[in-house]
Amino acid sequence: MITRRQFLQASASLALVPMLPGQILGTTSLRTRPSWPQFRDGPLYTSFLDAVAKMRADNDSTQPGSWAYWTNVHASFCPHRKPYFLAWHRGFLARFEAQLRKASGNSALVLPYWNYYDQPVIPAEFRDPGSPLYRSNRSGTNVSGALSLAAFDASLTNFQRGKTDAFEPAVETAPHNGVHNLIGGAMGNITISPRDPVFWVHHANIDRLWDAWVQAGDGRHMPARTAAYCSGSFSYGAAVSSMQRVKTYSPGSLGYRYDDTAMPTSGTSALQIAPLPAIQDALAAPLPAQGASLGGMGGLALGSGSLRVRIPLTADGRNRVRSLVTSGTGQGGEVRLVLDGVDLTDAGARGGYFYKVLLNLPTGSVAQPERTYLAGTLGSFEVSVARHAQMMASCGAMAMHGPVRIVLPLRDVLRRIWPESLDALTVSFVRVEADSAPQADAMVIDRVSVEAD
Incomplete structure (x- = not known):
């Protein structure tokens, strides 16, 4: 190209x-x-x-x-x-x-x-x-x-x-x-x-x-x-x-x-699965809170299943999140989920899947609308969008491959699930796939962390 x-x-x-x-x-x-x-x-x-x-x-x-x-x-x-x-x-x-x-x-x-x-x-x-x-x-x-x-x-x-x-x-x-x-x-x-x-x-x-x-x-x-x-x-x-x-x-x-300007009435408005699909707890190395980071996990591979990571919050982290979330609309800063070093495998680059990124998703049956917990989605398209933004910022000097950083805002999600225990924030990557999706690892993430202004 x-x-x-x-x-x-x-x-x-x-x-x-x-x-x-x-x-x-x-x-x-x-x-x-x-x-x-x-x-x-x-x-x-x-x-x-x-x-x-x-x-x-x-x-x-x-x-x-x-x-x-x-x-x-x-x-x-x-x-x-x-x-x-x-x-x-x-x-x-x-x-x-x-x-x-x-x-x-x-x-x-x-x-x-x-x-x-x-x-x-x-x-x-x-x-x-x-x-x-x-x-x-x-x-x-x-x-x-x-x-x-x-x-x-x-x-x-x-x-x-x-x-x-x-x-x-x-x-x-x-x-x-x-x-x-x-x-x-x-x-x-x-x-x-x-x-x-x-x-x-x-x-x-x-x-x-x-x-x-x-x-x-x-x-x-x-x-x-x-x-x-x-x-x-x-x-x-x-x-x-x-x-x-x-x-x-x-x-x-x-x-x-x-010819038709009616909003859709059928689709997935809630996680209408009881119980939820099995979500495996990821065994990743914990990362300490430092600067804007409230902590995180390192070394994660996303494949054909769904994964969950738990990010404990210190007392200072809980106070920072509470302050940002309870501030008035349009005021204060942001709480962010930061995915660093996101890269696709050869199988993952072909697409046919994505992951719903959900915050503090309860275990067992869920009756709340999916939007309550949804922070964003992650798939080959989102990775290509991040690479594209990186390339445009460099006026074409950077190639459309390699790891990228993807940032998802969390403040609105936290407001929707409030009040929730702030001992930890749990991030679930729930797999959605098409008929011919790759079953091998699709992408790797070097670091999953939560940041607050």
């Missing part, structure tokens, strides 16, 4: 190509993006296949008519675990959808979505070796394990990352990351995930779920269009025009809508 710097240099001299759906339509009417089954049986399906085949066959990665162009744009500009994750991808899909229309010659073509909450198995057309929608290196086809309802909890009324009870980071964690992880292959790596055609129908569904969350109301709200949050613009490479952030505020601003 070319580096970000090479990609930008190669495309810098190309003319900007505006691709606004409204301009192509020449009207104020909105196109409707349908679910995959309706799209497959409709009149646009053949045009879609033709466009995908043409773009995948085009080898000029500096031109938006090639599939590789969009993969490189995603690798160069996409924000993950950052503000604008949803908005940037909405513009990305709109620009790509316009290119599909251009490649097909069909001005009515739209990008369908895969509603995995209704049909969790990758549609058959994407698994047909004779189809341009096929990729051979997927590790899983059933994403049921990723389908949490946590992001649609009535308490999540804020949108922006960094606020309490925020929708954007919740939906990125689940179902977004989990779907990437369980499919694996290219989908399990942020820098190449758009190579898989299923990426596009997956992200169309994430975009639809965002729209569904907004339309559900009941206190859920976006920042105002005039807010500073909506100022500025997004880049999609030098060969395609940039997009004002405010244009991504709603699907209608970009000339389309969805």
Whole structure:
């Protein structure tokens, strides 16, 4: 894959190509993006296949008519675990959808979505070796394990990352990351995930779920269009025009809508397993409290089972955690779970699995919503996101391999489980896997620790 710097240099001299759906339509009417089954049986399906085949066959990665162009744009500009994750991808899909229309010659073509909450198995057309929608290196086809309802909890009324009870980071964690992880292959790596055609129908569904969350109301709200949050613009490479952030505020601003904007009602909203799956206590070396660290464990390997580590807290550590957790909203510092030296094995790099990272999960039956204990998820995709951030920070000087540091905020989780005994914090890595997941060790972690400001 070319580096970000090479990609930008190669495309810098190309003319900007505006691709606004409204301009192509020449009207104020909105196109409707349908679910995959309706799209497959409709009149646009053949045009879609033709466009995908043409773009995948085009080898000029500096031109938006090639599939590789969009993969490189995603690798160069996409924000993950950052503000604008949803908005940037909405513009990305709109620009790509316009290119599909251009490649097909069909001005009515739209990008369908895969509603995995209704049909969790990758549609058959994407698994047909004779189809341009096929990729051979997927590790899983059933994403049921990723389908949490946590992001649609009535308490999540804020949108922006960094606020309490925020929708954007919740939906990125689940179902977004989990779907990437369980499919694996290219989908399990942020820098190449758009190579898989299923990426596009997956992200169309994430975009639809965002729209569904907004339309559900009941206190859920976006920042105002005039807010500073909506100022500025997004880049999609030098060969395609940039997009004002405010244009991504709603699907209608970009000339389309969805045929279904209901929030999902089926999925995993709670750890509905009684008793819980066996979680083995990890035999790892304890690490002392020092500086920001309240203590931890060293040397951990995650494989086909679930593991739990117990991090004892000193009296000082308990006081620091209590002070941070009981401070007012938006005040004070953060309590963090820090995973240092996280690296994938060869088997783990193929994906097809992930781990739910849960804090102070009770033993026995659990009736509380999963979100109560969920700090985040950990799989090949999250590792690739951390590597990608490391590479971007170094302007491409660092490679997309090797160990990384992953940090998960804990303060909101601690508030949800409060009051709990603070003698120790228990971190459980609960394995979720697809049909063809690797059964060997998937990743290693040099150090698991808890830090507090």
